[in-house]
Amino acid sequence: MEDPGLVPVSALPGVGPSLRASLAKLGLSTLQDLWFHLPLRYEDRTRVVSIADLRPGDAAQVEGVVDAVERSFRGRPQLRVALSDDSQQTLVLRFFHFRGAQVDQLQPGTRLRCYGEIRRGANSLEIVHPQYQRLVSDEPGAVEENLSPVYPTTEGLGYKRLAGLIQKALERLPREEQLELIPSALRRDLHLLSLRQALLYVHRPPPDAEVGRLALGAHPAQQRLAFEELLSHHLSLKQLRRDVRRHSAPSLKGDGRLRRRFTAGLPYQLTGAQRRVSAEVAADLAALEPMLRLVQGDVGSGKTVIAALAALTAVEAGYQVALVAPTELLAEQHLRNFRAWLEPLGIEVVWLAGKVQGKNRAAALAAVAGGASITIGTHALMQEGVAFSQLGLVIIDEQHRFGVHQRLSLRDKGRTGDRVPHQLVLTATPIPRTLAMTAYADLDVSVVDELPPGRTPVTTVAISNARRDEVIARIRAACVEGRQAYWVCTLIEESEQLQAQAAEVAHVELCNVLAGIPVGLVHGRMKPKEKSAVMDAFKSGELKVLVATTVIEVGVDVPNASLMVIENAERLGLAQLHQLRGRVGRGSVVSSCVLLYQPPLSQMAKARLNVLRETNDGFRIAEKDLELRGPGEMLGTRQTGRLEFRIADIQRDSALLPLVQEIGERLLAENPPLAERLVARWVGAAARYAAA
Ligand code: ADP
Ligand code: MG
Numbered sequence: 052m053e054d055p056g057l058v059p060v061s062a063l064p065g066v067g068p069s070l071r072a073s074l075a076k077l078g079l080s081t082l083q084d085l086w087f088h089l090p091l092r093y094e095d096r097t098r099v100v101s102i103a104d105l106r107p108g109d110a111a112q113v114e115g116v117v118d119a120v121e122r123s124f125r126g127r128p129q130l131r132v133a134l135s136d137d138s139q140q141t142l143v144l145r146f147f148h149f150r151g152a153q154v155d156q157l158q159p160g161t162r163l164r165c166y167g168e169i170r171r172g173a174n175s176l177e178i179v180h181p182q183y184q185r186l187v188s189d190e191p192g193a194v195e196e197n198l199s200p201v202y203p204t205t206e207g208l209g210y211k212r213l214a215g216l217i218q219k220a221l222e223r224l225p226r227e228e229q230l231e232l233i234p235s236a237l238r239r240d241l242h243l244l245s246l247r248q249a250l251l252y253v254h255r256p257p258p259d260a261e262v263g264r265l266a267l268g269a270h271p272a273q274q275r276l277a278f279e280e281l282l283s284h285h286l287s288l289k290q291l292r293r294d295v296r297r298h299s300a301p302s303l304k305g306d307g308r309l310r311r312r313f314t315a316g317l318p319y320q321l322t323g324a325q326r327r328v329s330a331e332v333a334a335d336l337a338a339l340e341p342m343l344r345l346v347q348g349d350v351g352s353g354k355t356v357i358a359a360l361a362a363l364t365a366v367e368a369g370y371q372v373a374l375v376a377p378t379e380l381l382a383e384q385h386l387r388n389f390r391a392w393l394e395p396l397g398i399e400v401v402w403l404a405g406k407v408q409g410k411n412r413a414a415a416l417a418a419v420a421g422g423a424s425i426t427i428g429t430h431a432l433m434q435e436g437v438a439f440s441q442l443g444l445v446i447i448d449e450q451h452r453f454g455v456h457q458r459l460s461l462r463d464k465g466r467t468g469d470r471v472p473h474q475l476v477l478t479a480t481p482i483p484r485t486l487a488m489t490a491y492a493d494l495d496v497s498v499v500d501e502l503p504p505g506r507t508p509v510t511t512v513a514i515s516n517a518r519r520d521e522v523i524a525r526i527r528a529a530c531v532e533g534r535q536a537y538w539v540c541t542l543i544e545e546s547e548q549l550q551a552q553a554a555e556v557a558h559v560e561l562c563n564v565l566a567g568i569p570v571g572l573v574h575g576r577m578k579p580k581e582k583s584a585v586m587d588a589f590k591s592g593e594l595k596v597l598v599a600t601t602v603i604e605v606g607v608d609v610p611n612a613s614l615m616v617i618e619n620a621e622r623l624g625l626a627q628l629h630q631l632r633g634r635v636g637r638g639s640v641v642s643s644c645v646l647l648y649q650p651p652l653s654q655m656a657k658a659r660l661n662v663l664r665e666t667n668d669g670f671r672i673a674e675k676d677l678e679l680r681g682p683g684e685m686l687g688t689r690q691t692g693r694l695e696f697r698i699a700d701i702q703r704d705s706a707l708l709p710l711v712q713e714i715g716e717r718l719l720a721e722n723p724p725l726a727e728r729l730v731a732r733w734v735g736a737a738a739r740y741a742a743a
Contacts, residue, residue: 057083119133
């Protein structure tokens with residue numbers, strides 16, 4: 052039987068191609084999309100408020116008779132209409148944009164019904180640009196039976212038109228038994244409304260509805276909808292995981308021979324957290340089902356060593372490893388580390404990035420196909436034409452930049468029949484636990500919750516760009532003391548070209564004012580060879596100052612660099628600033644980070660920069676970031692396609708998450724077909740994770 056929710060909007064009367072296109076812009080193509088398109092807010096037109104009872108700040112509906120009309124052209128043209136009602140009080144309607152015809156309609160004696168936000172005017176209360184209609188008879192006009200929903204809309208689609216369509220779609224809402232997917236016993240236990248009740252309520256709340264709660268999204272009807280949506284997303288990730296787990300994987304045990312030599316050669320002891328997480332990874336690798344593990348750890352917590360140990364386990368067992376990073380610079384950093392660590396152990400490390408072309412590429416591909424132990428690269432590794440002979444482990448650094456699809460495509464390079472490689476994902480984006488459980492429900496999570504000893508906390512200050520000279524003087528002083536500094540240029544535009552230009556300009560400026568101090572430049576538009584030459588010169592101390600774009604965000608490691616200046620810091624996200632700052636504080640000297648901002652700073656920007664001044668703890672920062680801006684940006688929603696909710700808001704609804712997890716487990720165990728239907732409804736039958 053056809054799902055009535057999936058009927059196209061064009062089935063509604065009056066929906067032709069152009070309206071359909073406007074709706075599509077809002078992501079509304081089926082009746083169900085209209086059902087789930089919730090109001091942004093509500094207007095109360097269920098009653099008429101006496102002018103005497105109006106309070107500034109409220110939005111209200113008023114009815115009265117025009118007493119006087121006044122047009123003035125001094126300065127800005129304005130129209131003022133004085134309205135009075137039975138309470139003998141006056142309310143002024145004020146217009147700054149109006150047409151002559153409109154003025155003619157508002158002659159004294161006209162009865163008006165109007166709606167708007169009440170403000171305190173010079174001599175009386177007023178409404179600026181009210182919505183209004185003329186009432187022809189003396190009878191009081193009929194009032195609405197429900198609060199009027201105001202929907203998010205798009206250009207070319209009036210809100211009344213959209214509201215009308217949604218009403219029509221709601222008339223086609225199926226009977227409860229047909230619509231409902233949450234079993235009634237469960238609904239009873241959780242005190243949940245039925246889906247039908249909840250939808251009808253949120254689209255047409257009764258006059259006595261708790262408007263405050265509705266505005267916060269905290270009304271039980273809204274929570275009921277958010278719950279179902281969160282549950283469905285959770286189920287879809289769990290299904291993905293289950294589907295992946297249905298495959299088998301090679302049991303990678305190894306004899307520890309390479310790992311022992313590797314750790315013995317390290318100039319330090321592993322931290323407790325590194326040892327614990329490595330053991331968790333080793334246990335997964337030894338199993339016959341594919342590992343799906345996320346290793347989460349703050350910047351500088353030492354995840355690379357954990358990755359190397361995992362890689363060696365696979366190599367000991369005779370399998371190949373692929374390590375992918377999101378940027379060339381980060382991939383190169385890994386390449387350098389791995390070559391330095393592993394070539395002495397006789398292990399071949401192959402480099403495969405997009406820029407590796409021609410003969411070199413052919414040689415790299417041949418090595419990979421011929422069984423080279425470790426291949427490191429960028430997403431070029433995920434492309435067609437790259438074939439492994441015996442891929443046993445895929446390691447992905449900085450997970451949030453890759454989508455689930457990309458991860459699966461790499462995994463499939465190691466697929467033989469039913470057998471797939473293990474997957475290890477590393478991320479420095481600290482995510483609060485509840486969020487992680489939802490965002491990464493398809494992965495097991497290990498947390499590296501300890502930094503290597505001897506780290507010096509970074510002192511952070513925010514300084515206005517008006518004091519740029521002082522900041523530059525500080526760099527000079529640091530360099531004179533033999534220390535090194537980063538100067539990071541940021542832009543909001545994602546254009547690499549503009550970023551590079553900004554960095555070039557800053558480079559010229561610093562070369563001038565820091566005469567005698569060698570200043571280098573690195574940005575994303577440079578050739579890999581040039582980039583690594585500059586990085587090497589900075590690492591060796593030949594260059595004292597490095598001007599860089601955010602390409603240095605991840606992975607760069609120069610312990611002697613103890614000062615970082617971040618330009619336009621107010622424009623960056625907290626997580627990104629924290630990542631950048633993680634480049635300093637890696638040696639034993641006290642490090643500092645200067646957040647250089649363009650004044651004036653908004654309250655919000657001030658609050659955000661303050662968070663960085665107050666703490667170096669990535670998890671605390673992540674929590675604050677979530678409070679201040681919501682989860683979408685933090686998880687890089689755009690890149691992953693995860694966590695795009697229509698109704699739910701992970702932060703607002705975070706209290707629901709434990710319940711979502713609990714019920715999710717139960718449904719998957721007890722009623723898989725139902726879980727499928729929930730996923731189909733909310734995540735889409737197109738199952739973006741198809742072919743898992
Ligand atoms: P991240 O987790 O950010 O990837 P890295 O793996 O790059 O961190 O490690 C950051 C720095 O810490 C590197 O310089 C690395 O050599 C060093 N390091 C890693 N583990 C330890 C340890 N157990 N003791 C001391 N230093 C360590
Ligand atoms: Mg790293």
